[in-house]
Every structure is written in C-alpha cells, then in structure tokens.
Amino acid sequence: MALNRAIAPEAFPISDFEIQKAEKITLDNGVPVYFINAGNQSIASMHLLFRAGRAYEKYQGDAHFCAKLLMEGTSEKSSAELAEAFEQIGASVYTSASFQSLIIELHCLNRFIKESTALVSSMLADATFPEEEFQHISEVSIQGHRINLEKNSYLAGQKFREKLFGEGHPMAYELSEEFINNYQLSYAVNHYNEQVKGSAFEIFLAGKVDEKILEDLNSTLGQIKIEKALPAEPEVSFDALVGSKEYIEKEEAVQTSIRIGKRLFDIKHEDKVPFEVANEILGGYFGSRLMRNIREEKGLTYGIHSSCSFPKKTGYWTIGADVKKDDRELALQEIYKEIQILCDEKVDEGELELVKNYIAGEYIKSINTPVSLMEYAKLKHFHHLTDQHLDQYISEIHAVTADDVQRMAQKYWSDGMVEILVG
Numbered sequence: 001m002a003l004n005r006a007i008a009p010e011a012f013p014i015s016d017f018e019i020q021k022a023e024k025i026t027l028d029n030g031v032p033v034y035f036i037n038a039g040n041q042s043i044a045s046m047h048l049l050f051r052a053g054r055a056y057e058k059y060q061g062d063a064h065f066c067a068k069l070l071m072e073g074t075s076e077k078s079s080a081e082l083a084e085a086f087e088q089i090g091a092s093v094y095t096s097a098s099f100q101s102l103i104i105e106l107h108c109l110n111r112f113i114k115e116s117t118a119l120v121s122s123m124l125a126d127a128t129f130p131e132e133e134f135q136h137i138s139e140v141s142i143q144g145h146r147i148n149l150e151k152n153s154y155l156a157g158q159k160f161r162e163k164l165f166g167e168g169h170p171m172a173y174e175l176s177e178e179f180i181n182n183y184q185l186s187y188a189v190n191h192y193n194e195q196v197k198g199s200a201f202e203i204f205l206a207g208k209v210d211e212k213i214l215e216d217l218n219s220t221l222g223q224i225k226i227e228k229a230l231p232a233e234p235e236v237s238f239d240a241l242v243g244s245k246e247y248i249e250k251e252e253a254v255q256t257s258i259r260i261g262k263r264l265f266d267i268k269h270e271d272k273v274p275f276e277v278a279n280e281i282l283g284g285y286f287g288s289r290l291m292r293n294i295r296e297e298k299g300l301t302y303g304i305h306s307s308c309s310f311p312k313k314t315g316y317w318t319i320g321a322d323v324k325k326d327d328r329e330l331a332l333q334e335i336y337k338e339i340q341i342l343c344d345e346k347v348d349e350g351e352l353e354l355v356k357n358y359i360a361g362e363y364i365k366s367i368n369t370p371v372s373l374m375e376y377a378k379l380k381h382f383h384h385l386t387d388q389h390l391d392q393y394i395s396e397i398h399a400v401t402a403d404d405v406q407r408m409a410q411k412y413w414s415d416g417m418v419e420i421l422v423g
Contacts, residue, residue, distance in 0.1 A: 014360040016395045019367055021387065022204070022377035025214060027222030033214070034377055035205040038370040042110040044207040045371050047378070048120065048221075052102035052195035054170035055234030055312075061175050061183050062191035063097035065137065069188055070095050070104070070196075072133035074126040079133055082119065091116040099171055100234055100312050100382070102196060110208060114216035121220050127192060134185045142177050152257035153322060155248060156422040160259040163246070163418045164316050166239050171311060198227035202381075206374035236313040238263070243416040249423070256328040256423035257320075260335065262416055264308060264315035267383050271408065273393070275308065275317075277400045278408040280355045281347055282306050282338060283319055287354075289338045290319070298334065300327045312382070317412070325423055332419075342409040346402040360394045 022034040053063050071093065072079040086093055091108035093116075104123075108116040148154040161172040175183075203221065205213075241263050265271060276284075283290035283306030290304045304321035323331040367373055376390060 013398070014357070014364065014394055016392050018387075019376060019390045020373055022374070022381075027203075027218045029222050029224055029226045031201060031203060031221060031224075031226065033203040033205055033217065034381065035209045035214075036207075036370050036373045036377060037209040038206065038373055039208055042208050044106075044108055044110055044113050044205060044209070044213060045374065046106045046117075046206075047204045047374070048104040048106070048201055049101040049204070049378075050103075050196050050199055050201045051100060051231045051233070052191065052199070053098045053100045053234075054173075055099055055236075056195055056231065057170070057191065059183070059187045060168070060173055061179065062187055062195075063102055064141075064175065065134070065183065065185075065188035066191045066196065067095040067097045067102050068137045069129045069134060070123050070127050070192070072137075073128050073130055074122045075128055076122065076126070079130070082123070085119055086116070089115050091119075093120065110210075110213055113213055114220060117217060117220040121224055124196065124224060127197075129185060129189050129192065131185060134188070138180050138183070141175060141180050145175065145177055145180070152250065152253060152255060152423040153320075156257035156259045156420050157320075159246065159248065159422070160261065160318070160418060160420045163244060163420065164238075164241065164261070164263050169238070170234075171314075195231075198225060200226050200228060200230040202230075204374050204378050204381075206370035234312065238314070241416065241418070243418060245419040245421075247421040253325055253423035255322045256325045256421050257322050258328065258331065258335075259318060259320055259420040260417055261316060261318040262412070262418055264310075264317050264412070266313050266315055267310035268385065268389075269315075271411070272310075272315075273396045274400045274404040275408045275412065277352075277355060277359065277397065278342065278405045279306050279308050279317065280359055281351065281405060282342060282409075285355070285358055287358075289341075290321075290335065293338055294321065294323075294331055294334050298330070300324065300331045300334070304335075310383070322423075328421060328423075332421075339409065339413045342406065343414060345406070347405050349402065352400075352402055352405065356397050356400065359397050363393060363397075 020036060020038060022036050025033050027033060052066070057063055071082065073082055077085060089108065089112040091106065091112060094105040096103050104120060106116055106120060158174050165172040264275070280288065282288060283304060290306065294300045294304050295302065301321045301323045304319070306317070306319040308315060308317045319335060321331065367376060379385065380390060
C-alpha cells in the first residue's frame with residue numbers, strides 16, 4: 001500500500017516507560033563501575049569521577065590546574081608521547097573539573113580498552129606536572145580569560161552567578177588574570193597528591209559492554225592501589241539571596257546581555273516538575289512566549305531563552321538574551337510583562353497540552369544513546385534519586401494543571417529577582 005503523504009501520521013500521548021538502569025560491578029580494588037550495556041557499535045565511553053572538584057580545593061584553581069596537568073606527562077611518557085599513545089589506538093581523553101568532581105572522560109574502541117585504561121592508570125599513579133606545561137596552561141588560561149572579558153554574555157553570566165551564590169563561592173568564581181599569575185604549581189601538585197593519587201573514585205561506562213571489557217577494566221584500573229576512601233559529599237551553603245539589579249555599561253558595546261533569575265530548590269523538590277512546565281511556557285523552547293514576543297513580534301533579539309539548572313543540592317533559574325543596546329529597556333519591559341501575565345492569568349489548555357507533549361518528546365529524545373543513558377545514571381547516582389523520578393517523569397509532566405503553572409509563577413516570579421545587564 002502506497003504511503004499517502006497528505007495524511008498526517010496518527011498522534012498519541014506518550015506514557016511512562018522504564019529507562020534502562022545501570023548495572024554495577026566492583027573492581028578488585030573496591031572501585032565501583034556503573035555500566036550501561038546498550039548500542040550495537042563496539043565503542044566504549046567512560047567517565048572516571050574523583051571527589052576532587054572545586055568544593056574540595058584548598059586554593060581556588062586547584063581542580064582546574066590539576067585536571068589540565070594530568071594529561072601533561074608521566075615519569076615514562078612526556079606530554080607529547082602520552083598524546084601520541086592515545087592517538088595511535090584511536091582513543092580520545094579529556095579532563096575537566098566541576099563543583100564536586102574532577103572528571104576523566106575516555107572514548108575508545110572496545111578492543112583497545114585495556115591499552116587506553118592502562119594509559120589512564122599511569123596518569124593517575126604517576127603524573128609529573130612539568131613546570132613548562134604548567135606555564136603553557138597558565139598562558140592559555142590567561143588568553144582565554146582576556147577573550148572572555150570582551151564578551152558581554154560571559155561577563156553577565158559571571159556576575160549573575162556571583163549574585164546567586166556569592167563572590168568566591170565554588171559554584172561562582174572565575175579565575176582572573178591576576179589570580180592565574182599568582183597561582184603556584186605546588187598547589188596543583190598537592191591537590192593531585194591529596195585528592196586524586198591513591199584516592200577512591202567511581203567509574204561510569206556506556207557502550208557495548210561484555211565480560212571481556214569488564215575484565216580488561218579490572219586488569220588496569222582495578223589494580224590501582226586505593227589508599228584513601230571516597231570523601232564525604234561536599235556541604236552546600238549560601239548567604240540569603242536578596243533581589244538586586246546591576247548594570248555594567250560598556251560605551252563601545254552595540255548589544256546588551258541580559259540575565260534575570262533567582263536561586264531555586266534542589267532537584268528532588270515537589271515543585272520541580274510544575275516549575276519546569278511553567279518555565280517551558282515562558283521561555284523554554286522556540287515557540288515560547290518570550291520568543292514569540294521579543295524575537296518574532298518585536299525583533300529585539302535573535303534568541304531569548306529561560307532555563308532551570310540543578311547542580312548539587314540546589315538549583316537556579318535564568319532568562320538570558322542579547323539585545324540591541326538601545327532596545328534593552330523595551331526588552332526588559334516585555335520580559336516582565338510576560339512573567340506578570342503568567343502570574344495573573346491561567347494558561348490556555350491548548351498551549352499547556354502542547355508544551356507538556358513537547359517536554360515529553362524531548363525527554364525521549366534525550367535518552368536515545370548509550371552515553372545519554374549513562375548521563376541519566378550519573379544524575380540518579382549523584383542526586384540520590386529513585387527509579388520513580390526517571391520512570392514516572394512523563395506522567396508527572398502530564399499531571400501539571402493550569403492552576404499549577406499559575407501557582408509556580410506567583411510563588412517564584414513575583415519578587416526577589418536578580419537582574420544583570422552588561423553592555
């Protein structure tokens with residue numbers, strides 16, 4: 001039977017389904033491995049996570065420089081030789097630091113998992129932190145910082161986070177040029193020795209995982225001598241947040257970057273799901289009210305977006321846009337007008353249904369690869385979520401009513417906003 005393209009395919013509501021969960025094994029040295037066995041390609045993606053992020057620093061910058069320098073050589077291989085060794089087996093390795101974790105990210109073919117993780121093991125046990133590589137990383141960091149300082153959006157985001165969490169807070173600080181110039185290599189070496197070398201860590205693995213992969217993993221990372229237990233999770237505390245406004249003017253600027261928002265609850269709060277629906281209606285997708293008004297009707301910006309984020313034990317909500325400098329007051333007026341409408345009027349059922357279906361569809365799209373399933377496994381693990389949080393998310397979205405949306409707007413958007421303008 002020929003396909004009639006004049007007839008739209010049948011649509012039906014998305015219902016709850018069970019997300020594939022991570023399995024767990026423990027290596028010989030006690031290191032846990034949480035793995036997702038999915039996909040048809042013989043490729044492994046792995047994250048090694050140490051509790052050695054910003055929350056565990058003695059000096060600001062410890063996690064950043066330690067992560068960067070891990071890749072810069074061991075007693076047996078220089079930085080160039082280490083990079084070449086990974087390249088010869090087609091492996092990619094990256095290091096980074098977040099609030100809680102120092103992260104080593106590895107991607108390789110299954111048949112080279114043993115060789116790849118042996119190289120990573122040497123980095124963890126025998127990194128040398130060469131002075132010349134430290135100087136190079138410092139210079140690159142300073143150059144990047146100088147470039148960022150020219151960007152209104154960067155400055156607005158930095159100042160916004162400072163207002164939310166406090167100047168110097170691990171979730172907010174940025175490394176200035178002066179700070180980088182004064183940072184000492186010994187600080188990063190101490191962070192490595194105290195927080196990484198010989199320290200317990202966790203592994204998240206995704207791909208076509210079989211017994212051979214797990215055996216190879218155990219023969220390398222499972223043989224690292226663990227001398228220090230996994231540290232306690234970091235404490236998260238902030239000063240009371242007071243609504244505020246700040247305008248940083250740049251005379252030469254053509255555009256103004258806008259950030260509006262406030263601190264929220266953590267990811268397990270009862271208001272999370274209804275707030276996400278309210279946020280999506282306001283500015284969370286291309287057809288949102290802010291996009292229709294400020295981009296399509298008034299042409300004040302190429303894009304405007306609102307979002308909510310949930311780092312460890314907290315959350316925050318942001319509206320972000322770049323507008324012509326001369327139009328910033330009109331843009332602000334229209335942003336607050338759309339917020340006030342959601343506070344004063346119930347959302348139309350048709351719009352509400354459309355947005356809920358959109359969120360459900362995006363949720364399904366977000367779990368269609370082994371790596372994305374691994375990200376959800378990490379989310380569940382580090383926020384201590386239940387299976388219900390993931391498996392019943394769609395039904396919780398569909399249960400949100402127009403009254404819930406209005407209640408969220410009135411509860412969280414009526415006052416206490418932080419507003420930052422740069423440009």
